Amino acid sequence: MTNARRQSVAAVVLGARVSKDGSPCPAFQRRLNAAATLWREGHVLRVCVVGGVLWGEHVESVAGKSYLARKGVPAEAVCVDAWSTSTRGNARTAFALLGDVPIVVVTDGYHMPRALRCFGRWFRSVARCPVRSPWKGRARVREVLAWVAELCRASDGSNMLPPPAWSARGMLAREMELCAGVRRVVFQLGQSVPVEIERDGRDAEAHHWVLRKGPVVVGTARARIGGDGVAKVERVAVLGCFRGEGAGRLLMGAVHEGLVARGVQEAKLHAQQDVIGFYKALGYVPEGEVFYEADIPHVAMRSRLMGSVHLR
Numbered sequence: 001m002t003n004a005r006r007q008s009v010a011a012v013v014l015g016a017r018v019s020k021d022g023s024p025c026p027a028f029q030r031r032l033n034a035a036a037t038l039w040r041e042g043h044v045l046r047v048c049v050v051g052g053v054l055w056g057e058h059v060e061s062v063a064g065k066s067y068l069a070r071k072g073v074p075a076e077a078v079c080v081d082a083w084s085t086s087t088r089g090n091a092r093t094a095f096a097l098l099g100d101v102p103i104v105v106v107t108d109g110y111h112m113p114r115a116l117r118c119f120g121r122w123f124r125s126v127a128r129c130p131v132r133s134p135w136k137g138r139a140r141v142r143e144v145l146a147w148v149a150e151l152c153r154a155s156d157g158s159n160m161l162p163p164p165a166w167s168a169r170g171m172l173a174r175e176m177e178l179c180a181g182v183r184r185v186v187f188q189l190g191q192s193v194p195v196e197i198e199r200d201g202r203d204a205e206a207h208h209w210v211l212r213k214g215p216v217v218v219g220t221a222r223a224r225i226g227g228d229g230v231a232k233v234e235r236v237a238v239l240g241c242f243r244g245e246g247a248g249r250l251l252m253g254a255v256h257e258g259l260v261a262r263g264v265q266e267a268k269l270h271a272q273q274d275v276i277g278f279y280k281a282l283g284y285v286p287e288g289e290v291f292y293e294a295d296i297p298h299v300a301m302r303s304r305l306m307g308s309v310h311l312r
Contacts, residue, residue, distance in 0.1 A: 015051020015060030
């Protein structure tokens with residue numbers, strides 16, 4: 001795979017129906033086969049499969065990743081969006097996972113015009129890889145109705161892309177699922193943290209924060225306030241393509257401000273060893289020796305919270 005042959009950073013495969021046994025339907029298989037060929041021939045570095053649960057009980061993107069593994073595409077070359085269920089949602093979450101990189105969209109030919117319209121609002125460089133599929137029956141009806149809805153949104157101005165401004169604040173209840181998706185991508189898929197550790201059943205007793213870039217949820221954190229008045233900051237997660245832009249500092253600033261507003265004067269956390277410097281810059285001081293959680297080295301850290309000093 002040489003630089004001269006790389007046309008796009010990632011192939012984005014749009015999900016489709018998954019059968020009861022967890023296998024992709026024939027149309028979905030054709031899309032995945034096309035993406036696997038792009039990867040094998042060196043035209044893309046990664047494959048991003050998008051699509052949550054729309055029919056049945058199987059996650060489209062997860063089924064797609066398993067299928068790609070059988071076609072020789074390694075797991076580390078595949079990322080998945082496990083929660084979006086529309087073409088517009090596919091585009092938003094693909095952008096959240098990949099950032100603004102050159103992509104090639106892989107979907108059925110009849111679906112391609114609408115897909116390019118949606119992805120073109122987020123990505124500046126969008127190539128296409130149309131897959132030949134029969135356009136009849138349910139597919140024809142669904143695509144026509146989707147175009148009608150798309151044109152209606154365009155006519156009332158709701159199709160305009162909001163400016164990608166950063167914001168960090170306390171999480172709303174309806175955002176919990178999106179934040180859970182960020183944690184799933186960062187911890188379970190990115191760091192192989194077992195689901196029973198990441199989903200520890202303590203979300204209900206915690207305060208939560210959300211980080212957005214424009215309308216896209218790109219980060220989250222939670223904190224639990226103990227009986228001693230010390231808050232334990234946990235599950236700090238920012239999607240990889242948005243790190244290095246001050247996103248983590250903005251998110252932690254919102255966390256600290258929220259804790260101070262609740263009368264908390266001290267916070268503690270378990271920092272992964274490779275981000276100790278980040279937390280030191282926020283005023284956290286290491287305590288004790290390195291220990292392991294989910295087979296990842298951590299260090300306990302603690303900080304005094306003084307007003308909104310961490311927001312500056």
